[in-house]
Amino acid sequence: MKIAIIGAGNVGASIASLLLSRQMCDNIALIDINSNLAKAKAIDLSQMAIALSQSAKVVGGDDYKLLENFDIVIITAGVARKDGQSRLELAKINANIVADASKKIAKFAPNSTIIVVTNPLDIMVYVAYKSSGFNKSKIIGMAGELDSARLKFSLQNYLGKDMKDSKSCVIGMHNDSMICLSSENLNSNELENIKSQTINGGALIVKLMNTSAFYAPAAGVINICQALIYGNSKPLSCSVLDDNLVAFSRLVKIDKNGVKELLELNLEQKDREILDKSIDEFIININNLNLNGF
Numbered sequence: 001m002k003i004a005i006i007g008a009g010n011v012g013a014s015i016a017s018l019l020l021s022r023q024m025c026d027n028i029a030l031i032d033i034n035s036n037l038a039k040a041k042a043i044d045l046s047q048m049a050i051a052l053s054q055s056a057k058v059v060g061g062d063d064y065k066l067l068e069n070f071d072i073v074i075i076t077a078g079v080a081r082k083d084g085q086s087r088l089e090l091a092k093i094n095a096n097i098v099a100d101a102s103k104k105i106a107k108f109a110p111n112s113t114i115i116v117v118t119n120p121l122d123i124m125v126y127v128a129y130k131s132s133g134f135n136k137s138k139i140i141g142m143a144g145e146l147d148s149a150r151l152k153f154s155l156q157n158y159l160g161k162d163m164k165d166s167k168s169c170v171i172g173m174h175n176d177s178m179i180c181l182s183s184e185n186l187n188s189n190e191l192e193n194i195k196s197q198t199i200n201g202g203a204l205i206v207k208l209m210n211t212s213a214f215y216a217p218a219a220g221v222i223n224i225c226q227a228l229i230y231g232n233s234k235p236l237s238c239s240v241l242d243d244n245l246v247a248f249s250r251l252v253k254i255d256k257n258g259v260k261e262l263l264e265l266n267l268e269q270k271d272r273e274i275l276d277k278s279i280d281e282f283i284i285n286i287n288n289l290n291l292n293g294f
Contacts, residue, residue, distance in 0.1 A: 001025040001229055004067035004109070006101045007077035008032035008041050008060065010211070011117060014218035015074060016041070020049050020056055022222065024229060028058045029070065032077070035062035064104040070112055072228055073105045074221055075128065078118035080212060087120050087175065088285055094118050095127045095289055102131035113258050115224055116141045116239075117217060121174040123285055125239050125247035130291055136241040137258040143174035144237025144249030145220035146213075150201035151180050154194045159184060169237045170198065171250045171265070173278040178249075179271045227254035235263055246279050 003019060005012040008030045016028050028045065032038040042060030049056045059066055067073055078094040081087070098118050105114060114132060116139065118124045125141035132139070147170035152163040172179040180195045205213045227233035235251040240259050242248075251263040267275065 001072075002027040002029075002067075002070040003072045003074065003225065004029040004031060004070045004112075006031050006073065006075045006105075007118075008034070008038040009076065010214035011217050011221075012074070012076040013041050013045070014214045015076070015221050016045050016058065017048065018218055018222045019225070020045060020054060020058075021052065023054060023056075024222075024225060026056055027070070028056065029066040030058070030060040031062060031064060031066055032060070033062060035060075038062065064108050067105065067112075068108045070109045072115065072225060073109055073112045074115045074117065074225075075101050075105075075124075076117040077101060078124075081119065088288060091120050091123045091285065091289060094120070094124060095291070098124045098127045099131040099291075102128045106132040106134065113138045113140065113228055115221055117221060119174070120285075122239050122247040122249075122282060123289070125241065126245065126286060127289075127291065129241055129245070129247075135258070136245070137260075139241065140224055140254070140259060141174075141239030141247060141249070142217065142220045142224055143239050144170055145223050146217050147174065147178055147198060147201075147249070148237050149216055149220065151182070151194065151198045153201070154197040155182065155184055158190070158194060169251065171237055171248070172271075172275050173248050173282065174239065175278075177274055177278045177281075179267070179274055181271075224254065228256060228258070231256040233260075246282055248275070248278065248282070 003025045030038040030042050038060035042058045045058040078097050081090045114128050116124050116128050121141050121143040129139045151170050152166050156163040167183040169181050170178050233254040237249050238252050239247050239249045253261040
C-alpha cells in the first residue's frame with residue numbers, strides 16, 4: 001500500500017506518523033511546496049520507522065512524480081483562515097491549491113482515491129472532484145469524523161462516561177451549521193450547549209496555542225484510510241458528493257474502491273431544514289467561485 005500526503009505541515013506529518021506507527025503502508029510520500037521541509041520530515045519519519053523496527057519507505061520533496069501509481073493521496077495543503085476573512089475568500093485561495101494538486105494526482109496516480117482535508121472542506125471536495133476528473137466515489141472529505149470526535153469529547157466531559165463506542169455523530173457542512181446527532185438522552189438546552197462546544201472545538205485549540213488542531217484531524221484521516229485499505233468499514237461520517245454533486249458529511253460505508261454506500265439521513269424536520277439551507281449556500285458559493293476554469 002502506497003500513501004501520499006500533499007502538505008507536510010502539522011496535519012500531514014501527524015498523518016504520516018500514525019500511518020507508520022500503525023503499520024498501514026509500505027511507502028509514504030510527503031509533497032510540499034517547501035521541498036526542504038518535506039525532505040526533512042521524510043528523513044525524520046524514516047528514522048522513526050527504523051526505531052520502531054519497521055521497513056516502510058518515506059520520501060519527501062516538491063515533485064509530484066513521487067506519488068506515481070500511489071493508492072491513496074491525502075490533500076492537506078492550503079492556507080489557514082485569517083481574522084476577518086470570509087469563507088468564500090478562503091475558498092478562492094485554497095481552491096487554486098487543491099485544483100492544482102488534484103490535476104497532478106490525476107496525472108501521476110490516476111487510480112488513487114483522494115482524501116481531502118483542506119478547508120473550506122465541503123467546497124474543496126467539489127474542487128478536487130471537478131479538477132481530477134475522478135469518479136465521485138473516489139473523492140472523500142475528512143471533517144465529519146473530526147467533528148464527531150469533538151461531539152463525543154464534549155459528551156464525555158459533560159456526562160462523565162466513556163464515549164469511544166457512542167453512536168453520536170456529526171453530519172452536514174463543516175461550518176457553524178453542522179448537525180449534531182446525539183445518541184444520549186439530553187434535553188434541548190443540554191444538546192444546544194454540547195453543540196456549541198462541538199462547533200467551537202477547533203477555535204478553542206487555536207485560542208490556546210495559536211495554530212489549528214492536527215492530532216485529531218490526522219486520526220480522522222486514519223479512520224478513512226483503514227476503511228480503504230481493509231475494506232471492512234463501519235459507517236463513517238465523511239463529506240462526499242451526492243447525485244446532485246453537493247458535498248456534505250453524512251454516514252457512508254467505504255471499501256477498497258472508495259465510497260460504497262451513502263446511508264439514509266433520517267433527520268428530524270428542524271435538522272432537515274438546517275441541511276437544506278446549507279445546501280443552498282453551498283450551491284451559491286460554488287457558483288460564486290466560478291470553477292469552470294478548474
